[in-house]
Amino acid sequence: VKFFQHQFPDMLDVPSTAKSPQQMFGAIAKTYYADLLGIPREKMVVVSIMPCLAKKYECARPEFSVNGNPDVDIVLSTRELARLIKRMNIDFVNLPDEDFDAPLGESTGAAPIFGATGGVIEAALRTAYELATGQTLDKVDFEAVRGMEGVRSADVQVGPHTLKIGIAHELGNARKLLEKVRSGEVQYHAIEV
Known part of the structure; x- marks a missing residue:
């Protein structure tokens, strides 16, 4: 959105009005899932791991928050996550296997x-x-x-x-x-x- 606002202001009708998948998930997590778990929105922290650095800016946009509480609180780039894993000496090969949780049901195709x-x-x-x-x-x-x-x-x-x-x-x-x-x-x- 920022790209269009700054580089193509005459074409603001081109981008979709739908939120990005990151922001859709954050909004759902802090409404539906928070309600399901009985956790106040303000007590939930949503962390997104994304390859695109623009996602850091996106989550800070005021339209992606409710009463000052952002839908997505923290965005780590995939590179930052890799560095964190390395710094923490996490050895995935030797971690015990676990099933994924399915808080919102099974994935669509x-x-x-x-x-x-x-x-x-x-x-x-x-x-x-x-x-x-x-x-x-x-x-x-x-x-x-x-x-x-x-x-x-x-x-x-x-x-x-x-x-x-x-x-x-x-x-x-x-x-x-x-x-x-x-x-x-x-x-x-x-x-x-």
Whole structure:
């Protein structure tokens, strides 16, 4: 969002109004899960581990808090977590096996692809396809966009409509893609950055 606000203020209608998966989880944890456990929101601490440093800024945005209490309290980068594990001499090979907890039930089929570049848009596309057609969407073939490394696109047939989907990996590539959208050179129904 900050990227659009500063670099593409004329295109603020492009980003989704949905929260990121990080912020969705934080909000759910501090409402539904806090209520389920009988813990006041203010006593809960949500820690997010993410590869993107922008998530640190995102969790501090005022719109992602309730009465000054953030939905996500702390964000560690994956690199910071690796350093912490190393510093604490944690030996994963010799830790006892444990099952994952399932505080919110079992995962959906879309969950594993959420963390990959293009995963959120693919999960949304799969859901839209199923709602529109009543069928399951087969493999989505995102192909590299010629002359734009780090940018991929796909044309997906949903009933009588062909949806053009774009994905940009990293902000530098997003900038290139959005400049082409701004100039009218390319058009997409949805873009994931």
